[in-house]
Amino acid sequence: MPFIKTNDGTKIYYEEQGSGQPLVMIHGWCFSGRFFHRNIQALAEHARVITIDLRGHGNSDKPSHGYRVPRLARDLYDILVHLNLQNVTVLGWSLGCPVIWSYLELFGRERLHQAIFVEQSPRQYYALDWKYAHATCYDDATLAYTQAQVELDTSNFDKNQIKTIMATMPTIMERELFLSEMAKAPAFARNAIMADHTRYDWRDLLPRIDLPSLVLVACQDKVFPWQGPAYVGEHIPNAQTVFFENSSHALFLDEPEKFNGSVIRFISNKTGGVR
Numbered sequence: 001m002p003f004i005k006t007n008d009g010t011k012i013y014y015e016e017q018g019s020g021q022p023l024v025m026i027h028g029w030c031f032s033g034r035f036f037h038r039n040i041q042a043l044a045e046h047a048r049v050i051t052i053d054l055r056g057h058g059n060s061d062k063p064s065h066g067y068r069v070p071r072l073a074r075d076l077y078d079i080l081v082h083l084n085l086q087n088v089t090v091l092g093w094s095l096g097c098p099v100i101w102s103y104l105e106l107f108g109r110e111r112l113h114q115a116i117f118v119e120q121s122p123r124q125y126y127a128l129d130w131k132y133a134h135a136t137c138y139d140d141a142t143l144a145y146t147q148a149q150v151e152l153d154t155s156n157f158d159k160n161q162i163k164t165i166m167a168t169m170p171t172i173m174e175r176e177l178f179l180s181e182m183a184k185a186p187a188f189a190r191n192a193i194m195a196d197h198t199r200y201d202w203r204d205l206l207p208r209i210d211l212p213s214l215v216l217v218a219c220q221d222k223v224f225p226w227q228g229p230a231y232v233g234e235h236i237p238n239a240q241t242v243f244f245e246n247s248s249h250a251l252f253l254d255e256p257e258k259f260n261g262s263v264i265r266f267i268s269n270k271t272g273g274v275r
Contacts, residue, residue: 002015006078008065010061012055012079013052015050016048018046019048022048022087023047023048023263024051024076024089024090025093026092026099027057027058027094028093028094028096029197033058034058038256042256054072054075057184058185062185067189072102073099073105077106089266090112091263095193096120097117098202101202104209115213117232117233117236118216118252119217119224119250121229121231122202123202125138132227132228134198135223135224158179164222164223166253207237210237213238213239214240215232215233215239217244219244220245222248222249240266
C-alpha cells in the first residue's frame with residue numbers, strides 16, 4: 001500500500017487516480033479517504049486525484065501522539081513535499097477545512113493553487129457573538145459527553161454518524177464500507193483530535209485567505225446550521241459559494257453529480273458559483 005512518512009515518522013496512507021493538476025482531498029473526523037468513493041472516478045477524468053487518510057484514521061498509522069490540527073497540517077505539507085506536488089487544489093471536508101486553514105497559517109500558499117472548503121463552520125462552540133454552533137459538541141460539557149460516547153459505545157456512535165452525515169440512504173455495501181473504515185480509527189485518537197479541533201475559532205483567518213476558493217454548503221446539514229459554513233464563503237475574499245439544497249453534512253454523497261460538477265468547473269476555472 002502507498003504510504004509517505006512524515007517528519008515525526010508517522011506513515012500516512014494515500015491513494016491516487018487520474019493525471020494532470022493535483023487535487024488532494026482531506027476527509028472529516030472519524031472517516032477516511034474511501035468516503036469520497038462516489039466522486040473520485042469522475043474527478044479523475046479532470047485531475048490527478050489524491051485522497052489521504054489522516055493520522056489515526058483509515059490505513060494510516062495510529063501513533064500515541066500528534067493529534068492536533070497543526071500537526072495534521074504538517075502531515076499535509078509532508079505529503080505535498082514527498083509527492084513533489086505543485087499548484088495543488090486542496091479540498092477539505094469538515095475537519096479537513098481546519099487542516100487547510102492551519103496549513104495556510106504555517107506555510108502560506110506554498111505549493112497551493114486553489115482551495116475547496118466543504119461544510120465546516122469556522123467555530124464549533126457557542127459564544128456571545130456566535131450562534132451557529134455544532135449540533136452536539138458546542139461547549140466543554142458536550143465535548144466530554146461526545147468523548148464518552150466514542151469511548152464506551154463506539155459501534156452505535158458510528159452507526160448514528162452515518163445517519164447524521166447523509167440525508168439520503170447509503171447502499172448496504174456502502175454502509176458496510178463506511179462502518180469498517182470508521183472502525184479503523186481508535187477512540188483515543190478520535191477523542192484527542194476532537195478535543196483540540198473543537199475549540200478553535202478561525203474567523204480571524206478567513207479574510208486573510210488569498211487563494212481562489214470554492215465553498216460548498218449543505219442546507220439540510222444535521223451537524224451545523226447552514227449559516228456557519230456559509231459564513232466561510234462570505235468572509236474569504238472573492239470566494240465562490242454553492243448551496244446544496246438536499247444534502248446533509250456529506251453533501252458529496254447526497255448530491256454527488258452536483259458536487260462533482262462544481263469541483264470540476266472550479267478546477268477548470270469555470271466556477272459558476274453562487275454567492
